[in-house]
Amino acid sequence: MPECLTCGSHVTEQFARVFGDNRNHVRRCIECSRAADLDESPSADERGGHRDGRELTTWS
DSSP states (O other): OOBBTTTOOBOOHHHHHHHSOTTOOBSOOHHHHHHHHHHHOOOHHHHTBOTTSOBOOOOO
């Protein structure tokens, strides 16, 4: 059964096929990905833009 290589939790075969590497090894499950995104991603205010990297436009 496939599992997350970060936390060891079970992931489905389909999840491993879609999000795993060529051997269906999953580096991060959904929970680990969410935690990593929250830890590593600066807020839009800190970057001066939207979460996807676009700059905020101010209208005068």
